[in-house]
Amino acid sequence: MSEPAQSGVGVPTCYRHPDRETWIRCQRCERPICPDCMRDAAVGFQCPECVAEGARTTRAGQATYGGRRSHDPRQTTIALIAINLAVWVGVLLTGARSSWLADRLMLLPQGRCETGGGYYPGVDQASCATIPDTTWVDGLADGSWWMAVTHGFVHVDVWHIALNCLGLWVLGPPVEAALGRVRFLAVYLLSTLTAGATIFWLADPGGSTLGASGGVFGLMGALAVLALKVGGDLRGLLWLLGINLVFTVTFPGISWQGHLGGLLGGALGAAMIVWSPRGKHRGWWQAAGFAATAVLLAVAFATRAAMLS
Incomplete structure (x- = not known):
């Protein structure tokens, strides 16, 4: 050269x-x-x-790591943002901080006794029934398994959803452009699930967690893997990640557990895609990797639920 x-x-x-x-x-x-x-x-x-x-x-229409190339890599990100906005509006219409919808979608490791936007810590279901104007809300350990995913689509504060939607808009399209729509969604959902698992295991069982930041951190992890794969410059991404990590550990009320789990899940998902064996069976290898990871996560959720029950 x-x-x-x-x-x-x-x-x-x-x-x-x-x-x-x-x-x-x-x-x-x-x-x-x-x-x-x-x-x-x-x-x-x-x-x-x-x-x-x-x-x-590259074959026409074929993504670099298998599957179909997205005609417009922004569309899936727009759909994810639209889902988050729709849920947010639903939360506002049902009471905002006292919303029953938010209570049933955010991640509650254990059930708790809710009252008018707050809750009674340490009160069990039987005792909650004796307290006026309270409602018992089941947690993930009580069988509300959907919370492992839905926590990543629910917000209450406008600044929270604004920052997460901005992160989605910036990071989503380049990841989908590299992976294709199906694999992009697989990485995003895996990031949300791993964020849920780390929250379930490491966060206060009596607390609650909500927001798309686990998926957003997963996209950062995926971009880092993609950059390593092609020998790209990681400095800008590392600066962005470093700034977000400083905010995570500095400001109270931010779930470092969810951010850590999302980052690891996104990096793992992207790694299984880009380093899967080449050839006509590449898609099967990738699907098998995601299936095996999903089984391990299911075991992790079930084990922790048994410990908290």
Whole structure:
């Protein structure tokens, strides 16, 4: 590979436009490229030649790691945002912080005695029945298994849903562009499930957790794996992840358990996709990996439920 021209000491210039200084490099061949030569790729940017080469070596409609390529990688993210917004409106219409809908969708490790937007800690179901104006709400350990997933789609505060929807909008499309719609959804749902499992095991059994941040952190983990796979630049993503981790451990009321579980789940899901054996059975290997992970998570949920019951 020829060295790029230099317009100044140590300053690289675009390999196609030698008169333009640039510090941006193609994620595939690492040649310097100016803004006019940058082409969006699954992770970062590529030069026109690498984009053309990728198009020649990839079957039409076929995603890089199997399955169908998304015609518009934004559509699934838009659908996920729409679901979160619809649930949020439902929560507001049913009482906001005292919403019965939120009580039944957020993750409650154990059942608790609810009263007008608050709850009585340490009160069992029998005692709750003797307290006026209270309602007993079953938790995940009591059989409300849907909470393992639905907690990732329910919000109460406007700032909470705004930040999570922004994270989805920024991170979702590039992950779907790389993986395709089905695999993107599989990674996102796995991230939400692993977030639920770490919350179930590590968080206060008497508390509650809600929000899409587990899935959003899962998308960060998936992007990190994708960048490692193609040799991309991880610095920007690591800065974003570091800032979010600082917020996670600094501000009270943020579930570090859910963020950790989501990050690990997203990285694991993406790793099973991108490093699965190539060939016509690649999809089967990927499905088997997700199925095995789902079984392990089911065992983890059941074991913890037995411990809390």
